[in-house]
Amino acid sequence: MSKQHLSLKEKTAHGLLWGGLNNGFQQLLNLFFGIWLSRILNVEDYGIIGVLTIFTLIATTLQESGFTQAIANKEKPTHHDFNAIFWCSSSIGISLYIILFFAAPYIAQFFQIPELTSVARFLFIGFVLSSLGTAHNAYLFKYLMVKERAISMLTGLTISGIVGVTLAYNGFAYWGLAAQHITYILCTNSLFWYFSRWKPSWNFNLKPIKELLPFSSRILITKICIHINNHIFNILLGRLYSKTEVGYYSQSNKWNLMGSSIITEMIQGVAQPVLRNVVSDKDRQKRVLIKLFRFTAFTSFPALFGLAYIAPEFISIALTEKWLKSAYILQILCIGGAFIPLNHLLGNFIISRGKSSIYMWNTIALGLTQLTSALLLYPYGVHTMVSTSVGIQILWTVIWTLFAYKEIHFTLFNLFRETLPYLTAIVVSITLSHYCLVNFENIYLLFFSKIISVGFLYILILIIFRASILKESYNFAKTYFLKTAKNKTH
Template sequence: MDNLKEKTAKGLFWGMLNNGTTQILNAVIGIFLGRLLTPAEYGIVGVLTIFTAVAGAIQASGFTQGLINLKKPTEKDYNAVFWFNISVSMVLYAILFVSAPLIASHFHQPCLVEVSRVVFLCLPISALGITSNAYMLKNMMNRELAIINFIALCLSGFTGIMLALHGFSYWSLVCQQLLYITLTNIGRYYYVRWMPSLRVDFTPVKEMYGFCVKLMITNIINTLNQHYLTFIFGGLFPIKAVGNYSQANKWNTMASSTISGTIGQVAQPVLVSINDEQDREVRVFRKLLRFTAFLSFPAMFGLALVSREFILLTIGAQWLDSIPMLQILCLSGAFLPFYSLYQNLTITAGKSNIYMWCNICQILIQLAMIATLYQQGIMVLISVYSAFTVLWLLVWQMIAQKLIGIKFFDALKDTIPFMVISLAVMAATYYLTSSITNHILLLFTRILLAGLLYVLIMRLTGAKVFEECINFIFKRQPAK
């Protein structure tokens, strides 16, 4: 129990450091590129995101999660998945290469023929590292993942900025993506030191396929759920509006995925190791719920609070229209990390069919609502999408209750206090700082004041998750 607790704590620490550093670097890079490029230039690459993301989910085919879910995956398992991923990626690239003129025609942008064919090279390149990434996640090598991401982001981000400075427009974003994926793969192979064998046997793939194919379908649905608004907007609204939404969604995703990534890197490996001990599984799951709420609500509500000052000071007034979009997305973004936790629980229980159908129903209902309301405008679409994202968590909670017996009111008791405190802190901070007119002073004052108020309340209320974080950081033993 102590070993698992320590391993989980270290995994969360390095996962947080990894995701936090990644998002900070992405923010810095995004600030520079946001000032150097226009919304239309961002929109050119942004509309292709849905194609690369869906194709990426297909080529991975759920085998990353499948390998992690095995108690002790063998060399044969990893090798079979590697060659399967490579084969699928080559087929997908060929299909997308041929489809490039159709994509360009849909978005009324002739330049997308050439741009898309280069961007889609991300698929075969990324396929080379899927198996090594699964190995690192299975063994909770979060420290090594943090180092890899840091180096890859720094080098690719610097390259993208230099290209933008020299007038390469949207090509700077394309080159940044390709270089990041290449450097990430190199780093993974450096640490894993695993090389595929030419003795190809797809038997492990066949054995895992029934479980993984449902994960693949669900991953595709999740990807569509994250990116289909960009696709829809690209056909309904000017490319500038698409660029503004892409920018808002980027900042929201960067913030929420910091927490989601931290939780996701440890949730499945930890839950797999105890999935035959229901009482213990409930305790661990509830602790992860509290930790997620402790981080997610203040982070996302805080970003909504400072979004205007942040956008104006970082990427400039040309992105003013993205601010209300970002504020709405942040409110629902606070709940996205909980999706990661509930979904990992479902996968761990081997219920990939439930995982798949729950996500299918979610996106079908969302599409129906958008088809009904799209004429009301872009802000209404974003608002409806965000509200439904929050409400659908109730379905995941019902599934969790059937799987491990965690009660709805216990989940509320673990999460609602952090949400209420976070809202109260942000409201108090807003009114206390509303008289400040200088954007720089307002931004830093709000961040500092909100942070101090939140920590003070956590301290005064004796929040256990806060005390455990402090004890771990300073290596103190908890009080007996």
């Protein structure tokens, strides 16, 4: 049976399966190469690249311009739609590179880091490379070709990781991180071209952009705000503190975003297309949203709270003692990170309803609130700034729910019913594990004992209280694999 003939439920299962495998293996590769690079490089090396992260993310978002989500919301996109995206995105990418090439010395002057000029000009080449694959990525996303996107990203991560570690090991310092970034973009987008059934033509008709622009422009602004929210501290610390402080925060934030993105990307790869397919039936869309929300909470809370629990041991073992100061920051960030996938899911729901303006303004409000709190609290230290930002992130889950209620009556009761059981289960599991292992002194034994005990206790608690998600997940996987095996025999 071809993918085109799968039911919506089967497509969701297929997407979640490959999305989960993709993000799981992605983070394992990021973990492997991240540990190697962290051991080779020093805190200042990460600080230099860290202050440029926000520029690369915002510029990449500008060249993508929200076209991926916009085309996913279009019922039957044509060749001309994808072709217009290709030429528009490419033009923006090239223009941005030219602008930022000449702006690089001023960026270096702002942060008082002379090395940034040459590094920025090299790193910003990624804008041009990624712009050439925007339309192809949009094609794969629209048609739920999650497997093909997974292969592309995993291949890119592997090759780029090898390049980064090799250069860092041979003394190229922060240039290894920069080269890793460029290599990943080049490999991934090359494979997007290979897997996409669509290819560009020499037709410069940009009329479809006018149709997509009202929706895509709001997605664009929203994504920029999200990147600012995630990386604003790199800019503030780079300006107000030292490269060392940026390095510690950048390292902590990297692992936090890596943990939350496992869940976020897995859900995001299917949420908007699937929710869009049932947009005409509010009751069915609500049921789909609740199931996705339950699954997100079930996976997000143990992943991020678990990472917070093992942070000191993980940092000491994997990255060595020189990074230990980042462990406490990581613990704080992970608490807020557990709610990021939930917020993203609700945001994707709002997009599926065609309300990109709500998505945009709510994200802008979140960003402005976090930025204001950071500017007011920076004299009190990094930990105070980060803790307040995390509190705001958690509060915003409630605000997203209020918007969802206006659309399909997804209530605060639904929010608490689908999150509190898993939040309670993981907090109880970590508490019991902590008191059982309090006398363990061997750091390696403590590290693995924490992981095993929390995982066991979390599942045990859900079994005792007969959590429906366990049966749903089992039946979900069983049905999918049985049908896949049956299709192969035919």
